[in-house]
Amino acid sequence: MSEPPEACMGVEVVVEGLTKSFGSQNIWRDVTLTLPAGEVSGMLGPSGTGKSVFLKCLVGLLKPEQGRVMVNGVDLCHCSEHQLYETRKLFGVLFQDGALFGSMNLYDNVAFPLREHTRKAESQIKRIVLEKMEMVGLSGAEKKLPGEISGGMRKRAGLARALVLDPEIILCDEPDSGLDPVRTAYLSQLLIDLNAQIDATILIVTHNISVARTVPDNVGMLFRRELVMFGPREVLLTSDEPVVAQFVNGRRAGPIGMAEEKDQATMAAEAATLTETRPGEHVVPGVVPQLEPTPGLPSRQAVARRKDRVMQILHTLPPAAQRQIVDSLTDADKVRYGIAVSTRGYRR
Numbered sequence: 001m002s003e004p005p006e007a008c009m010g011v012e013v014v015v016e017g018l019t020k021s022f023g024s025q026n027i028w029r030d031v032t033l034t035l036p037a038g039e040v041s042g043m044l045g046p047s048g049t050g051k052s053v054f055l056k057c058l059v060g061l062l063k064p065e066q067g068r069v070m071v072n073g074v075d076l077c078h079c080s081e082h083q084l085y086e087t088r089k090l091f092g093v094l095f096q097d098g099a100l101f102g103s104m105n106l107y108d109n110v111a112f113p114l115r116e117h118t119r120k121a122e123s124q125i126k127r128i129v130l131e132k133m134e135m136v137g138l139s140g141a142e143k144k145l146p147g148e149i150s151g152g153m154r155k156r157a158g159l160a161r162a163l164v165l166d167p168e169i170i171l172c173d174e175p176d177s178g179l180d181p182v183r184t185a186y187l188s189q190l191l192i193d194l195n196a197q198i199d200a201t202i203l204i205v206t207h208n209i210s211v212a213r214t215v216p217d218n219v220g221m222l223f224r225r226e227l228v229m230f231g232p233r234e235v236l237l238t239s240d241e242p243v244v245a246q247f248v249n250g251r252r253a254g255p256i257g258m259a260e261e262k263d264q265a266t267m268a269a270e271a272a273t274l275t276e277t278r279p280g281e282h283v284v285p286g287v288v289p290q291l292e293p294t295p296g297l298p299s300r301q302a303v304a305r306r307k308d309r310v311m312q313i314l315h316t317l318p319p320a321a322q323r324q325i326v327d328s329l330t331d332a333d334k335v336r337y338g339i340a341v342s343t344r345g346y347r348r
């Protein structure tokens with residue numbers, strides 16, 4: 001891998017009371033959350049709950065009818081076209097299908113934002129394009145057309161293109177969709193490595209349980225037109241909220257059905273027959289270790305910042321999440337945060 005680019009911390013994205021509808025169809029309402037600067041966040045939700053719409057609202061491609069999206073003091077929902085254009089330069093977006101131009105080779109696809117938005121000389125463009133293509137493991141594939149490569153390679157090319165303007169915020173719409181588990185694991189590692197290298201604020205929209213469990217620092221979930229929760233990963237992964245527990249454990253029993261939402265009668269009938277997970281259903285334990293950067297890369301600066309941030313809000317979190325967070329602290333951390341540990345629990 002090449003030398004890491006100079007670190008510049010991502011900026012936070014503050015979402016307040018966001019509501020979006022198409023005509024009479026309300027997609028979600030009153031969504032409030034903050035993507036912490038330089039941390040990796042995930043947004044989960046069954047198909048059709050409006051995750052992609054949320055991502056497009058964040059970058060100002062869709063206009064919500066209520067609420068604000070604040071980035072560096074600019075409200076992307078109500079700013080001028082010029083402010084929107086300028087603020088968008090802070091974002092790198094990986095769309096679901098990579099959104100590559102089919103007639104351009106990968107090099108030209110990745111170079112496109114640089115040629116469109118900067119006045120850089122071709123020699124500078126070449127250096128940046130080759131660096132980003134190396135970062136995503138596509139060195140040597142510059143001349144290939146999108147139609148000649150695998151879905152995983154297209155995603156990585158889309159990611160390289162999202163990186164060329166050195167974004168402080170990276171939004172990834174289902175980076176795992178259409179990928180097999182091995183390629184999904186590679187891409188997950190790539191996102192963590194990227195965060196270690198450039199310290200950008202990252203949001204990953206996904207319905208992949210394994211990505212949600214192992215990649216983000218913070219996780220949220222959209223369901224039934226609302227943000228069910230958003231917070232440190234330990235909150236979602238220890239949650240006993242039925243819809244969250246069903247989703248995170250990949251169970252059939254629960255409020256989410258094939259057509260997204262089940263009615264009460266179906267749930268009651270199901271509860272009578274399906275109290276526990278059946279053989280063959282996917283069960284995974286609560287909080288699994290988070291991915292770490294590949295050895296040799298810098299450590300993630302987000303980790304220490306997040307620890308401080310989470311310890312400040314610890315008392316506001318559910319008890320199971322609190323226990324999980326405190327258990328993950330080292331003895332030195334416990335001293336630092338003034339936590340006394342006894343066999344019956346902990347005190348601050």
Ligand SMILES: Nc1ncnc2c1ncn2[C@@H]1O[C@H](COP(=O)(O)OP(=O)(O)OP(=O)(O)O)[C@@H](O)[C@H]1O
Nearest residue numbers: 022027045046047048049050051052053054174207
């Ligand atoms: N431009 C649009 N005009 C009208 N309706 C739209 C538009 N974009 C999205 N929708 C509707 O908004 C709803 C949410 O779509 P969205 O693609 O955000 O869901 P999602 O959670 O990302 O789903 P998936 O996980 O299947 O990709 C859908 O009912 C979709 O039809």
